Amino acid sequence: MIETREGYAPQSPATLAAYLGGIPRVAALLGGAPSGWNIAEVGDGNLNLVFIVKGPAGGVAVKQALPYVRLVGESWPLPLSRAHYEHMALSEQARLTGRLTPEIYHYDETLALIVMELLEPHIIMRRGMIAGIEYPKFAEDISTFMARTLYFTSDLALTADKKKAMIAAFAGNTALCKITEDLIFTDPYRVAPLNRWTSPQLDAYAAEWRDDGDLKVAVSRLKLKFLSSAEAMLHGDLHTGSIMLTPADTRVIDPEFAFMGPMGFDAGAVIANFLLNYFSQDGHEKEPGGRDGYREWVLATLQQIWVFFRAKFLALWRGDGMGDAYPAALFEDAEGQSRLEQERQAYMDRLWTDTVGFAAAKMTRRILGLAHNIDLEWIEDKDRRALCEARALILSRDMMVNPGNYASVEALAEAARRTRRNVLNY
Known part of the structure; x- marks a missing residue:
């Protein structure tokens, strides 16, 4: 059975612009108005949604956990808490290794969502x-x-x-x-x-x-x-x-x-x-x-x-x-x-x-x-x-x-x- 939490909803290009526009640091990194941002879902992995967001001033990557294994579908439920452990690990890895990990700009526990540095031309x-x-x-x-x-x-x-x-x-x-x-x-x-x-x-x-x-x-x-x-x-x-x-x-x-x-x-x-x-x-x-x-x-x-x-x-x-x-x-x-x-x-x-x-x-x-x-x-x-x-x-x-x-x-x-x-x- 798929389990979520109150306030959680999978993001889409249509909803993500408004959400990111409400985060001052991220909005400043992107520049311009949310209506002018280019947002594409590019996730090709097994588990999550991944978005690339670009504005006039720069870009960010957004990763959001789904309540199931993306590769298989809703028949394989998976807890959203994995985003919590990923954020915790990224924070510790950054402390220990500096720029060998992407910089984190924002973490939303409810949405199981991390906004981080867009790695280009990587x-x-x-x-x-x-x-x-x-x-x-x-x-x-x-x-x-x-x-x-x-x-x-x-x-x-x-x-x-x-x-x-x-x-x-x-x-x-x-x-x-x-x-x-x-x-x-x-x-x-x-x-x-x-x-x-x-x-x-x-x-x-x-x-x-x-x-x-x-x-x-x-x-x-x-x-x-x-x-x-x-x-x-x-x-x-x-x-x-x-x-x-x-x-x-x-x-x-x-x-x-x-x-x-x-x-x-x-x-x-x-x-x-x-x-x-x-x-x-x-x-x-x-x-x-x-x-x-x-x-x-x-x-x-x-x-x-x-x-x-x-x-x-x-x-x-x-x-x-x-x-x-x-x-x-x-x-x-x-x-x-x-x-x-x-x-x-x-x-x-x-x-x-x-x-x-x-x-x-x-x-x-x-x-x-x-x-x-x-x-x-x-x-x-x-x-x-x-x-x-x-x-x-x-x-x-x-x-x-x-x-x-x-x-x-x-x-x-x-x-x-x-x-x-x-x-x-x-």
Whole structure:
């Protein structure tokens, strides 16, 4: 049953102008009279309404939650409260990372609506990567975003009372977490009505994944960690569709899935989307080998993301280290400092193992589950698409079941090359 709240109504271009005209800051940013503003609904995501509003002086973006999943319709109700968690996460991310997120101009709890900076000439990163555009600043920017948001919201930086307060603040975002729990960790491994894949080419893969006991145990271990490990504030949906950028500027958007969870889930989402794009390039190049250079840029950037993230996270821990985990008083002498540094390195190694597993789960769901990536979906030749997807599935299964095979990000990148080279049909 669809539930709303008193005063809530989905906006339209006709109603939004009058609403924004009553917000002095927004009206000033747009300039002119509301009747002269250009308003277009441009949402192409799975959940929400998104409007672009332009006036004589400037523009804004407006995002409004719907009381159901837009991709599916009213048969799948969804609470409006997700806008509350998105606003809270955006505010915290802005505090920690500055201009790596869009500026918020206005938030309306009743309408579940956020008015924010219009990012121009930025485009969704996924579209840019499909077009073969290189982004030289991205690894630097996303590693900073992840290092600062994950470290400073963890027990490594926070006192226990502040960390528990953050857990409480995000604990109510259960409906969005439930989507993740089902669509990523459960549905691709069972018969589920919303599952879809490239058929009939991948029918055998879908059946095999449903019958694979090792795979189902491995993904369930990841699900348990997702359910129980409140390590830090996560973006919760940190893929290349949640990033808008130019070659010179990166912004992270859409953290409505935010909650306190395992750090490797965010890092894994980024890694997964780079691997999916790597495999998809065979479907986008105009002639064999035409995207070889871009493929190598994708893998090189993937490696930089993890190397930069690890170094920045460790630097924050060494320089700040004021949280209640690993109390400084226990490691004051030279021996203690040496042991603590060993533990820091071991912590990052464990986080990398988590990242590999979560990346595998994210790759699988984008091929055998409900919501797919346009990296692959936009490959019109179904046989070529299926080959790209089969390669990604084969690698993702081994990543999930045998994470020890991927002791480093370099090993993962080489495995991607090897899989593409060796898997020649679906």
